[in-house]
Amino acid sequence: MALCGFDKQMLEGIEKFHEGLVELIVDKEFLNLENQEEN
Amino acid sequence: MPMCGFDKQMLDGLDEFNKGLIEAVLRISRREKVTVEEAIEFELQEMNIFLKELVIFGNDASKQQLIGIATYSIGFYKGSIELAKNKGIKIEEAMNIEIKKTRDFLCDIDKHYYEHLKGKTAHPMKELVSWMQSQEEN
Numbered sequence: 339m340a341l342c343g344f345d346k347q348m349l350e351g352i353e354k355f356h357e358g359l360v361e362l363i364v365d366k367e368f369l370n371l372e373n374q375e376e377n
Numbered sequence: 378m379p380m381c382g383f384d385k386q387m388l389d390g391l392d393e394f395n396k397g398l399i400e401a402v403l404r405i406s407r408r409e410k411v412t413v414e415e416a417i418e419f420e421l422q423e424m425n426i427f428l429k430e431l432v433i434f435g436n437d438a439s440k441q442q443l444i445g446i447a448t449y450s451i452g453f454y455k456g457s458i459e460l461a462k463n464k465g466i467k468i469e470e471a472m473n474i475e476i477k478k479t480r481d482f483l484c485d486i487d488k489h490y491y492e493h494l495k496g497k498t499a500h501p502m503k504e505l506v507s508w509m510q511s512q513e514e515n
Contacts, residue, residue, distance in 0.1 A: 345401055351394030352446070358387030365384075 383487050388480050395476045398453050403469070413468045417454045424451055453479065485512075 405416040424447045431447075434440050453475060460478070461471035489508055494501035 345397045345404075347400060348394050348397030351390045351392070351397055353390070354393055355387050355390030358384045358390055361386060362384050 383483055388483065391483075392476055392480060395453055395479065398450055399469075399472045402454070414458070417458065417468070421451060421454055
């Protein structure tokens with residue numbers, strides 16, 4: 339993929355960052371559910 | 378590395394993105410036969426124009442993502458130029474140091490917020506930024 343503004347590495351980096359964001363939210367959701375159950 | 382605001386995957390993603398930013402200006406430098414500093418200057422100018430033109434773009438979510446990516450990239454290049462000037466090193470070396478510096482900076486902010494501020498003070502974000510400012514001044 340030959341792009342001028344974004345190269346493959348940048349796009350893969352963003353993709354990985356997004357996956358991390360999803361993981362983070364899933365973890366937080368899980369923590370919230372756990373807290374709610376405890377209360 | 379257990380973090381609350383940034384997880385390892387996000388930080389790895391940013392590292393990867395930063396490496397791509399470096400490759401991009403090295404490629405421009407080779408292709409256009411200009412110095413790396415000139416290539417960065419060219420990129421900074423383009424991104425600043427892009428940000429100004431982006432105002433009329435209506436898709437709010439995509440717009441925010443593009444503003445974030447462009448602003449982050451500008452910050453990375455500016456930080457690298459500053460580092461190269463302050464340390465008297467080559468821009469290529471400065472950009473590689475900037476990758477680690479960015480990661481450490483984000484880890485420090487995250488750690489300070491979750492260890493010392495969140496749930497412990499009335500205005501944690503305000504105090505976080507004050508702390509960041511004090512780190513900058515030291």
